[in-house]
Amino acid sequence: MMSAARIGTVRLGAEGPQVGVQGLGCMGMSEFYGDTDEAAARQTLETALDAGVTFYDTADMYGQGANEEFLAPFVKAHRDEITLATKFANERRADDPAYRAIRNDPPYIRQAVDASLSRLGVDVIDLYYMHRRDPRVPLAESVGAMGELVAAGKVRFLGLSEVTGAELREAHAVHPITALQSEWSLFSRDVERSAVGAAADLGVAFVPYSPLGRGFLTGAFLDAASELSDGDMRRRQPRFTGDNARHNADLLEPVRRIAEAHDATLGQIALAWVHAQARVHGLPVVPIPGTRRASRVRENVAAAAITLDAVELAQLEPIAAQVVGDRYPDMSTTAAARE
Ligand SMILES: NC(=O)c1ccc[n+]([C@@H]2O[C@H](COP(=O)([O-])OP(=O)(O)OC[C@H]3O[C@@H](n4cnc5c(N)ncnc54)[C@H](OP(=O)(O)O)[C@@H]3O)[C@@H](O)[C@H]2O)c1
Numbered sequence: 001m002m003s004a005a006r007i008g009t010v011r012l013g014a015e016g017p018q019v020g021v022q023g024l025g026c027m028g029m030s031e032f033y034g035d036t037d038e039a040a041a042r043q044t045l046e047t048a049l050d051a052g053v054t055f056y057d058t059a060d061m062y063g064q065g066a067n068e069e070f071l072a073p074f075v076k077a078h079r080d081e082i083t084l085a086t087k088f089a090n091e092r093r094a095d096d097p098a099y100r101a102i103r104n105d106p107p108y109i110r111q112a113v114d115a116s117l118s119r120l121g122v123d124v125i126d127l128y129y130m131h132r133r134d135p136r137v138p139l140a141e142s143v144g145a146m147g148e149l150v151a152a153g154k155v156r157f158l159g160l161s162e163v164t165g166a167e168l169r170e171a172h173a174v175h176p177i178t179a180l181q182s183e184w185s186l187f188s189r190d191v192e193r194s195a196v197g198a199a200a201d202l203g204v205a206f207v208p209y210s211p212l213g214r215g216f217l218t219g220a221f222l223d224a225a226s227e228l229s230d231g232d233m234r235r236r237q238p239r240f241t242g243d244n245a246r247h248n249a250d251l252l253e254p255v256r257r258i259a260e261a262h263d264a265t266l267g268q269i270a271l272a273w274v275h276a277q278a279r280v281h282g283l284p285v286v287p288i289p290g291t292r293r294a295s296r297v298r299e300n301v302a303a304a305a306i307t308l309d310a311v312e313l314a315q316l317e318p319i320a321a322q323v324v325g326d327r328y329p330d331m332s333t334t335a336a337a338r339e
Pocket residue numbers: 024025026027028033057058131161162181182208209210211212213214215216218220267288289290291292293296297299300
């Protein structure tokens with residue numbers, strides 16, 4: 001396995017902040033992927049920073065605010081060294097764990113940003129994303145309200161998540177968008193239909209989430225339903241369970257061969273493929289793999305130094321089209337549902 005070195009930096013969009021070429025997804029530190037060891041998660045944050053990771057990703061809905069609160073001491077200790085990204089739009093209720101609604105209306109946005117600022121313990125959020133799109137609210141109204149947050153000094157840059165290329169263009173005409181965050185990996189390439197091209201045209205950076213296919217691409221688990229704990233949301237994901245999981249695990253064979261040739265892990269090749277998309281599509285691409293473990297941060301960061309050649313990229317090309325099962329049990333809130 002390659003050893004970790006400090007990663008290089010890249011600018012998010014034409015006018016955006018300079019960040020390490022790989023960020024850190026913090027979601028799993030508070031919810032969705034089973035129990036967390038808080039001390040180990042804190043060590044993971046510090047290890048990432050030591051390795052040149054400066055871009056930290058959270059959202060108000062992760063742990064219903066708990067993930068932002070968890071990050072606050074780290075942010076306070078390193079405010080000037082990091083770029084802090086959070087998100088609004090997925091409304092949840094403390095008294096009803098199953099409740100979910102998508103909110104894009106300006107009054108909601110104004111109260112959501114204040115709540116995030118308070119939980120994070122900061123005066124300004126570096127990058128504020130709309131997490132999901134509610135097509136019933138005109139995009140100009142939502143992005144207009146987000147732009148007012150920039151004018152008010154509560155937010156530095158704006159981002160969107162899970163929007164189509166057309167929606168990105170419409171939003172960018174209202175206020176410059178710095179980054180688009182959507183799922184992009186060897187297994188999930190629907191963003192290439194319109195979003196990636198629009199981002200490249202507009203000079204918007206792409207921030208791939210779940211670049212390790214929520215862990216499946218590392219070979220860490222083969223069947224979520226039998227191997228992961230009860231509270232793990234991956235147990236309900238169609239592509240990670242039963243016959244689908246068995247079929248999809250076989251698709252990792254070329255990844256395994258390329259990993260052996262590079263003396264790397266499967267996860268490193270999956271990340272190297274995402275990094276390679278910057279060259280392929282001509283835009284900044286800053287993946288945010290999530291991990292709660294310092295050793296895995298080192299491993300993931302080292303992937304940024306792996307260059308896949310044209311032959312290797314061609315060998316990986318057919319994988320996504322053969323994946324069986326959607327990337328969410330309910331795809332209705334994704335950009336793919338509106339294309
Ligand atoms: N905008 C959105 O709608 C959206 C949706 C999902 C996620 N996100 C963001 O994107 C971030 C990353 O996505 P993700 O966490 O869903 O998926 P991911 O980065 O593809 O995979 C994370 C999973 O892989 C495991 N893992 C990480 N590195 C590993 C390694 N080197 N070897 C083996 N296993 C490894 C982690 O387990 P351990 O923690 O145990 O290491 C975790 O279970 C999230 O943290 C979140 O900030 C955004």
